[in-house]
Amino acid sequence: MKDSTRDAIDGVLGIDRLVHEPARLAILTVLSQAEHAEFSFLEMACRLSKGNLSSHLSKLEAGGLVLIEKRFVGKRPQTRAAITPAGQAALARYREQLKALIGEVRDNRNGGEQR
Template identity: 40%
Template sequence: MARTAGAGVSEHPAAGLDETVHQRHRLGILTIAAEAGKVDFGYLRRTLDMTAGNLSRHVTILEEAGLIDVEKGYEGKRPRTWITISPAGRKALAAEVAALRALVSAVERAVPARPRTT
């Protein structure tokens, strides 16, 4: 039986997704920063295949939300920007992963797995 949108819409797992975190580039930034501990702006730019300006905008959004910390300095004579995930960022990333797992679980319950054909 098909479910229709109505009073229980906010209970759907998709409601748990955070727009600030969920956007694919920002999710990538948070994930890489969580894995690396401290990550160089240039590494993020290359890994996520983004322009410097686009990455800068997403970094600013995450920094303003308190999800990352940005440190500017020098490595030798070269200016560098390093990004680290904040405790709030780790919490937001964990919540996003939990929401994604709940969403996948809901889909798996709704759509029975097809038998494999070989």
């Protein structure tokens, strides 16, 4: 196995699993484009049920990637989420890891060892 292939495998194994999960990746992507987003908007934009969205937001909050704000607007409860600087950095790092991995796969296909 070539060193570059080992590096690619190490890259895959090193991907942040908190960010990599598709629903959490969708949430972070949406939040990266806004100052904050209401729960109902995230539910619709990410196509998640209330329970799934709540669970994923809790994990992202525990990891320090999002902030959750619960408040009342009039007499109605409102939950908003915002990506943290750590969340922005984790998302950027994840994107760079994927770019590197894709580049490595392309390089291996174009000039890699043949069997």
